[in-house]
């Protein structure tokens with residue numbers, strides 16, 4: 001039995017966790033155990049308490065048989081030194097290598113009835129980069145947000161726990177477009193994952209350039225930015241030649257403006273999954289094929305495409321390693337000032353803003369970068385800088401893009 005001294009921290013986060021540990025009662029024996037030690041918290045920094053340690057006394061008071069809430073109350077009320085008497089458990093090693101994940105959903109521990117200790121939970125939003133520092137509990141991991149000022153970790157559901165929760169909900173509930181009952185928005189989608197493992201990737205000089213994908217609400221200026229970028233530096237950037245079923249106009253050359261094909265050929269290409277994206281406009285079909293993107297890359301140029309957000313999955317492959325840039329509109333008032341196109345009506349600017357908000361809420365976990373298209377020249381510069389970063393600086397990309405092909 002070893003007596004330990006911990007200084008009680010007045011930080012309210014630690015108060016509710018009793019100095020950065022959560023405790024649990026064994027209902028059969030009445031013993032109280034340390035369930036987990038929160039990484040970066042007070043107890044962790046002391047190095048004195050470990051998961052599985054049996055708590056015998058707190059400030060001289062025996063705790064066996066007490067409810068955990070009662071023990072917490074004693075601790076919350078104590079001032080200054082706290083004396084724990086514990087029977088240590090041999091500590092298990094935490095992960096030797098931290099795991100890095102990108103959050104694919106929004107999560108709030110306060111809305112998750114399954115979490116063992118909501119105060120110890122960590123909220124996160126789609127797109128946040130998380131460092132998973134402890135996976136010893138198969139249901140609840142300890143994680144911290146990268147680029148956050150706090151070194152302290154919080155509990156998040158493991159991928160197993162998330163899947164289990166999704167399956168449970170799928171069987172128990174009628175259809176709900178969005179569900180907050182497990183703390184996770186859009187948890188009803190059984191194919192969703194809570195996080196995607198990511199690795200820090202530095203493109204090698206011999207690797208093909210990453211595909212640059214521009215996404216934004218219709219009218220925000222995605223095409224304008226893309227056109228300008230290619231026009232300013234045609235030796236570096238290029239767009240793929242699209243396929244169309246519309247007839248060739250005077251002055252157009254097959255393979256230059258478009259690849260002109262018959263409806264039958266187009267349909268054949270659709271069935272054989274040749275297109276990253278395709279759609280209909282004015283009664284004609286248009287499509288961007290994977291092969292035409294590869295042609296640009298094979299020419300040693302940076303391929304820049306614009307894409308509808310529902311087609312993001314078609315480009316998220318290890319071959320293309322896309323860098324996805326979301327083009328966001330400025331405020332409607334700013335759009336009114338900057339957009340000189342007479343086709344725009346006042347209500348269009350409100351609609352563009354609304355569409356942008358919806359698009360971002362749904363897909364922001366896939367965006368590597370966001371550009372606000374306010375002043376056109378500034379936005380072109382921002383785009384140029386973002387593309388340079390994508391090609392020349394280390395970026396977080398899905399770990400699956402490194403997996404061997406046969407897996």
Ligand SMILES: Nc1ncnc2c1ncn2[C@@H]1O[C@H](COP(=O)(O)OP(=O)(O)OP(=O)(O)O)[C@@H](O)[C@H]1O
Nearest residue numbers: 218219220221222223224338339341373374375376
């Ligand atoms: N920053 C800007 N300042 C002023 N005008 C802009 C700016 N960006 C785009 N525009 C103008 O706004 C109009 C719409 O731009 P664009 O055609 O690129 O939109 P889009 O996002 O590609 O939408 P769609 O997919 O519907 O064509 C064009 O007239 C374009 O010149």
